[in-house]
Amino acid sequence: MRLDFGRRRLLAAAAITALAAPLAACGSGSGDGSGGGSADAITMWTFKAAHVKPLEEAAARFKAQSGVTVKVQAITPDDAYTAKLQSAAKTKGLPDVLEVHTLGEDLTYGGAGMLSDLTGKVDASWSGQYVQNVRTAGTVTPELETASKQPGSAYPGIKAGARYSVPFTIGAFGVVYANKTMLADAGVKDTPKTWEDLIAALKATTAKSKDAGGITVGLAAPSTGLNWMLHQLSYGTLGKDGYHGLFAKGAHGWNSADGKRVLSLYDQLTPYWTPGSQSLKIDDADRAFAQKRAAFDIGGTFTLAGLEQFGMKADDVAAFAVPAPKDGKAAGTGLAPFSLTSLSVTTQSKNPDAALKWLRFLSQKDTAAAFAKAATDIPAADLGADASAAGTAIGALSKTLSTGADAYDSSDHSFMPAQYTSNIDKLGALLTNMSPLKQASVDQTAKRFDELVTEYWNAEK
Amino acid sequence: MTTASPSTTGPAALAGPAAAGEATPTGRGGSAGRRRRVREAVTAYAFTAPAVLLFAAFGLYSLGYGLALSGATWNGFSPHWTWVGLDNYLDLLYRDPVYAPIVRSAAWHTLAVMIAVPLLVVAISFPLAVLLNSARRLRTLMRTVYFLPFVTSGIAVYLAWQYVLQPNGAVNALLRACGLGTLAQPQGFLGNPDTALPTVIVVMVWTAVPVGTLLYLTGLQSLDPCMLEAAALDGAGWWRTNRSVVWPLLRPITAATVLLNLREALQGFQTFLVMTGGEGAPGGHTDVLGLASYRLAFLEQLQPTLGLASALGWLLFAVAVLLALLNLRALRSTA
Numbered sequence: 089m090r091l092d093f094g095r096r097r098l099l100a101a102a103a104i105t106a107l108a109a110p111l112a113a114c115g116s117g118s119g120d121g122s123g124g125g126s127a128d129a130i131t132m133w134t135f136k137a138a139h140v141k142p143l144e145e146a147a148a149r150f151k152a153q154s155g156v157t158v159k160v161q162a163i164t165p166d167d168a169y170t171a172k173l174q175s176a177a178k179t180k181g182l183p184d185v186l187e188v189h190t191l192g193e194d195l196t197y198g199g200a201g202m203l204s205d206l207t208g209k210v211d212a213s214w215s216g217q218y219v220q221n222v223r224t225a226g227t228v229t230p231e232l233e234t235a236s237k238q239p240g241s242a243y244p245g246i247k248a249g250a251r252y253s254v255p256f257t258i259g260a261f262g263v264v265y266a267n268k269t270m271l272a273d274a275g276v277k278d279t280p281k282t283w284e285d286l287i288a289a290l291k292a293t294t295a296k297s298k299d300a301g302g303i304t305v306g307l308a309a310p311s312t313g314l315n316w317m318l319h320q321l322s323y324g325t326l327g328k329d330g331y332h333g334l335f336a337k338g339a340h341g342w343n344s345a346d347g348k349r350v351l352s353l354y355d356q357l358t359p360y361w362t363p364g365s366q367s368l369k370i371d372d373a374d375r376a377f378a379q380k381r382a383a384f385d386i387g388g389t390f391t392l393a394g395l396e397q398f399g400m401k402a403d404d405v406a407a408f409a410v411p412a413p414k415d416g417k418a419a420g421t422g423l424a425p426f427s428l429t430s431l432s433v434t435t436q437s438k439n440p441d442a443a444l445k446w447l448r449f450l451s452q453k454d455t456a457a458a459f460a461k462a463a464t465d466i467p468a469a470d471l472g473a474d475a476s477a478a479g480t481a482i483g484a485l486s487k488t489l490s491t492g493a494d495a496y497d498s499s500d501h502s503f504m505p506a507q508y509t510s511n512i513d514k515l516g517a518l519l520t521n522m523s524p525l526k527q528a529s530v531d532q533t534a535k536r537f538d539e540l541v542t543e544y545w546n547a548e549k
Numbered sequence: 550m551t552t553a554s555p556s557t558t559g560p561a562a563l564a565g566p567a568a569a570g571e572a573t574p575t576g577r578g579g580s581a582g583r584r585r586r587v588r589e590a591v592t593a594y595a596f597t598a599p600a601v602l603l604f605a606a607f608g609l610y611s612l613g614y615g616l617a618l619s620g621a622t623w624n625g626f627s628p629h630w631t632w633v634g635l636d637n638y639l640d641l642l643y644r645d646p647v648y649a650p651i652v653r654s655a656a657w658h659t660l661a662v663m664i665a666v667p668l669l670v671v672a673i674s675f676p677l678a679v680l681l682n683s684a685r686r687l688r689t690l691m692r693t694v695y696f697l698p699f700v701t702s703g704i705a706v707y708l709a710w711q712y713v714l715q716p717n718g719a720v721n722a723l724l725r726a727c728g729l730g731t732l733a734q735p736q737g738f739l740g741n742p743d744t745a746l747p748t749v750i751v752v753m754v755w756t757a758v759p760v761g762t763l764l765y766l767t768g769l770q771s772l773d774p775c776m777l778e779a780a781a782l783d784g785a786g787w788w789r790t791n792r793s794v795v796w797p798l799l800r801p802i803t804a805a806t807v808l809l810n811l812r813e814a815l816q817g818f819q820t821f822l823v824m825t826g827g828e829g830a831p832g833g834h835t836d837v838l839g840l841a842s843y844r845l846a847f848l849e850q851l852q853p854t855l856g857l858a859s860a861l862g863w864l865l866f867a868v869a870v871l872l873a874l875l876n877l878r879a880l881r882s883t884a
Contacts, residue, residue, distance in 0.1 A: 167827070167847040174625045196851040200626035242851040244627050299716070308826035310833075363716035364737040366831035367745070381717070510850045511647065513828055521832040525742055543646045 129157040130442050131183035135169040136429070137162045138393050139187065142462035150449050156442045158185075177202050177436075184437035185446060188253060190225050190427035191232075191499060197432065198228075198252030199236065199245030204433040206251045209444060217451045218255055219470045221491060225427035226253035231502060238506040238548050253430030254447055255468035259389030260423035261498045262320035262410040263488050264303075269404060270383040274301065279406045281420075283321065283353060283413040286384075290360040293383040302362035303384035304377055306370030307524075310516030313354075315498070316386050317410055318519060322350040323496045324412025324419055331418075332503040337545045343538035351530045351537075353413060354523060361524040374398060386410075389485050390428060393464035402464070402484065409488045409496075422490025426499035427468055505544035515540060619859040624851050631853070637860035648845075648857065655829070655836045659815065662750055662837060667810040669754045671803055674761030679791055681762065682769045692766070699759035707823035710752050714738040739825055742834040749835055753820055757813065761806045768802040769795070801880060808876045815872070816865055818843050838865055 134140065140162045147158035161183070163169045170193075176182045182202065188194045197203045206226070215223045233248040235241060246252075264286070266279065271289065274296040280286040293301035305312045323331040326346050334341035334350075341347050362382040365373060370387075371394060377385035378398035385391065392402060412419035431450065433443040449455055456469030460482050466489075489495075501509050508515075518536050521527040528536070619637055621630035636644075641652050681692055698706075713719040714737055721733040734741050738748040772795065780790045796803075818839030821829060827848045829836030838861065845858035 170625075170851070171847060177626065193851065196624060196626055200628060202626065240622075240852055242624060242853070244624075244853070308828065308830035310828055310830070363735050364740040367715075367737060367740040367825060369826055507852075510852045513848075514647065514651070517828060517833045520830075521742075524736075525832050527742055527832065540647065 128155055128442075129159065130185060130437070130439050130446060131159045131161065132185040132187070132446070133169070133172075133183045134160065134162050134187035135164055135166055136187065137164050138397065139463055139465070142459045145462060146450060146455055146459055147446075149455070150446060153449070154442070154445055156439075156445065158446055173197070173202075180436055182434040182436040184434060184439055184443040186432045186434060187256060187429050188432055190253065190255060190430040194226055194253035194430050194432055195228070195232065195236070195243035195246050197434075198250065199243045201245070202434055202436075203252045204435050204437070204440060206254065206433065206444075207249060210251060210254055214448055214451060215254075217453065217470060218468045219258065219425065221425065222255045222258055222427040222468050224251075225255040225468070226430050226432075227251040235506045240507050240510070240547060242510050253432040254451065255427035255429075256431045256450065257390070257427075257429045257463075257465045258425045258468045259428045259466050259485075260409075260425055260489055260496075261316045261388040262423055262496065263386075263388055263391065263407050263485070264410055265377065265385040265387065265391060265395065266406045266408070267377070267380060267383050267404065268406050270297070270301065270380065271406070274383070279408050280411055281408075282411050283324075283356075283416070286411055287356050287360075290357070290384065294360055297383070299363055300381045301383045302360045302365075303357060303386065304362045304365045304368065304373045304382040305386035306368045306373040307366045307516075307520050308369045308372075309513070310520045311512040312370060312386065312516065313519050313523075314516040315512055316388060317357075318350065318354050319498070320410035320423070320496055321353055321412070324410065324416040324421070325350050325353060327417030328494065335504045335508070335541060337505070338542075340538050340542070342541060343534045347537065348530055348534045351519075351522065351534055354519070355530055358523040358526065366520055366524055388428075389425075389466055389488065392485055396464050407485055407488055418494060418496070421492060421494040421496060423488055424491065424495035424497040424499075425466070425489045426497060505541060505548060507544040507547055508541065511540070511544065615859050615862065618856055619863050621856045622853040623855045624853040625855050626851070627853070630856075633856065637856045638864065641857060641861055641864065651833070651836065652838070652841060652861070654833060655838045655841045658746055658829075658835065659837045659839075661746060662753070663811055663814040665747075665750045666753050666757065666814045667807040669750070670757045670761045670810050671806055673754065673758050674806065675765050675796070675799070675803070677758070678762045678765030678769055679795070682766060695762055696759045698755050704819075704823055706756075707752070707820055711739065711824050714748060716740065739835075740831055742831055745825065745831060745835045749820060749824055752824065753814070753817075756820070757810055760809070764802050764806055765799060768799045772798060804876055804880050808873065811872050811876075812869060815839070815869055 132143065134143070140160050143158075143160045147160060151157055163172050173182070173186070173193075177197075177200070186193075186197070186203070188197065194203065198205070218225075228246045228248050228250045230248045232243075233246055236243050236246045264280075266289075270293055271277075271279075274289070274292040276289045276292050278285075280289050290301075290303055295301070305316060307313055319331075322334060326333070326349075330346055333339055334344075334347055342351075362376065365382075368376065373382070374385060374387065374391060374394045375398045376382050378395050378400040385395075387394075392405070392407070395405065396402060409423050431447050433440055433447065437443050450459070451469050453469055453471060456467035457471055459465070460467045460471070464482065466482055466485060515537060518528065518533055518540075522530065522533040618630070620634055621632050622637075623630045640648055643649050677695065681688065681695065684691055715721075716735060716737040718737065720738060724730060724733040734744055738744050776794060776798070777790060780794045785793065816839050818837060821835055821837055821840045822843065825831075825835040827840070827844050829840055842858050842861040842865065845854045845861060
């Protein structure tokens with residue numbers, strides 16, 4: 089059939105329009121709930137799926153109180169969250185509120201101009217609701233600004249004094265979870281209090297069950313072994329000064345006797361890793377522990393929520409901080425809580441006042457307690473004497489934490505080269521090659537650690 | 550069946566002889582003819598414009614953006630790029646003591662994948678296609694079964710492989726049940742540094758064999774039966790016919806299969822990302838260049854390494870072009 093030219097032209101125009109329409113849709117807009125809310129509605133994105141339901145419950149109470157609707161959306165995993173934010177920032181599609189890693193995305197996004205500076209808006213009556221040592225979390229210190237000017241910094245552009253977030257959940261890395269039943273079956277009566285106790289307990293549980301009696305962590309993310317176990321073990325063994333000395337510029341601490349000693353202690357775990365731990369992701373390792381395929385699981389205070397999601401009861405678990413050896417210089421000092429996740433208001437928010445009200449609402453004691461109980465996470469809000477309102481699991485976890493001056497503080501990076509924390513997976517991979525893979529000796533690992541730390545120092549101006 | 554020559558395709562042909570500058574059959578010419586030629590040319594370009602626009606938007610723009618990015622450091626968020634010229638390329642190739650060793654290690658792993666996957670795919674696909682082509686019964690059923698891995702490929706299948714390869718997974722259980730416990734891997738096939746990369750290669754081959762087999766089957770069915778009959782009359786048996794007649798005749802298909810799998814081996818990373826994680830577990834023993842590029846772009850904890858990721862992508866592109874040229878030359882010499 090021959091079409092006349094007019095009809096063909098019409099057809100061509102229609103084809104072009106049809107193809108161009110999706111392109112136009114790629115432009116700015118807010119059809120998916122992003123791009124800020126209206127006067128009585130705001131949107132919030134989080135990278136934690138477990139936080140969605142508790143936040144929605146809080147949002148329902150917030151709506152009853154303020155009339156503002158909060159729409160909560162989870163975007164997982166972390167790399168998808170980052171990519172989504174990258175594209176949303178470019179297309180003016182950011183939500184009103186973001187949940188971010190404290191001293192992570194808040195600084196990066198804040199330095200890039202994506203987050204509102206909350207300085208002056210978070211007054212003393214607001215920040216006073218948080219536990220003492222996280223009240224200023226999210227505020228840029230002069231040290232952070234200096235570090236931001238180093239080559240390779242993940243957060244260029246931040247200014248000292250600016251505040252890009254307020255704390256939301258707190259906790260610590262370096263909590264060991266043990267299955268109480270498996271400990272009892274292996275004749276282990278007490279929760280390990282020293283490193284030697286832990287190794288002895290592992291010996292007993294693996295003797296009872298060769299394949300399921302060991303310890304696990306998601307070593308497919310190799311930083312876990314380093315950041316959740318070796319750092320804490322090093323601190324407990326060498327004390328604060330000795331631990332800081334491992335990272336001192338020009339000291340070659342990791343390749344010293346101290347460095348080799350802590351690596352040797354860590355290497356004692358090698359026979360006791362549950363089979364396949366080196367290829368498990370973090371959630372897979374937690375699931376294996378919850379399903380009694382491991383007697384011990386390494387994590388942080390946030391791990392308990394995952395274990396409960398996988399069907400384990402909090403009462404079946406004993407939680408303790410990574411123990412120091414008997415002759416350790418900082419034995420039993422506990423883990424200092426720090427802000428794990430924070431809340432930020434984006435600069436693209438069309439309703440920043442409502443967003444701020446939502447942040448303040450979440451910081452209130454009763455809201456935080458309800459959230460903590462539903463999410464099995466420790467809130468940044470100080471629950472004080474009402475801590476029991478957050479449930480027994482949170483109460484048990486809180487015992488691993490300490491606010492003492494000698495407690496191990498995972499958030500203190502002031503003595504490390506600026507690039508160390510950003511590249512922690514690279515050192516973690518070296519550690520995994522030593523234990524459990526046995527591909528490198530303690531000496532080889534110590535030498536390579538030293539080379540990388542030295543390189544990170546050399547990269548600084 | 551007639552085949553279109555190259556000159557009968559493309560915008561000029563679509564617009565007809567008038568657009569190609571020939572005299573119209575009516576011989577009228579003049580302004581009416583010119584108007585008609587212009588209208589037809591506009592119509593042709595209007596139909597090709599969407600594709601051109603799409604390529605300009607998603608192809609040229611992305612290429613240019615990526616090339617520019619490879620000369621800068623940026624974390625994807627900060628408002629400004631820092632220009633570093635060719636530093637990213639030099640850092641990746643030899644200069645940076647943090648990244649260069651990782652790239653070197655990933656390059657060796659990638660090379661192993663590039664050699665093993667195409668060779669194994671050809672070694673399995675060709676005999677399989679010959680057998681399927683000669684099957685008299687249940688031919689369609691068997692072809693469907695062998696094509697299933699391609700139809701079902703994807704994240705779910707890689708996750709399923711991950712589970713069956715675990716220490717307590719189905720593969721170890723099967724080996725032990727068959728009395729082959731010594732071949733079982735107590736740490737899982739993906740947990741042992743010596744077996745992790747070969748295991749992922751096996752999964753990649755499993756995924757690629759169906760397409761290879763399909764290509765060979767197509768080739769086998771387009772062979773002139775007279776040649777096979779002539780070989781049989783000359784006394785060639787099954788083995789000799791396939792080795793000396795069929796295999797040489799299907800060499801272009803072998804080249805295409807090898808090229809397709811080389812490209813996937815060089816640039817693909819999704820199998821590794823799903824099965825062994827972003828860091829190439831265990832301990833980086835399954836890290837490949839495609840995965841390293843993805844990690845530099847999205848998994849470096851917001852460090853300004855997008856430029857490094859782009860530079861690594863361009864290095865991979867250069868290798869891919871080189872391989873394509875070599876393949877083209879090999880095809881020409883075969884012809």
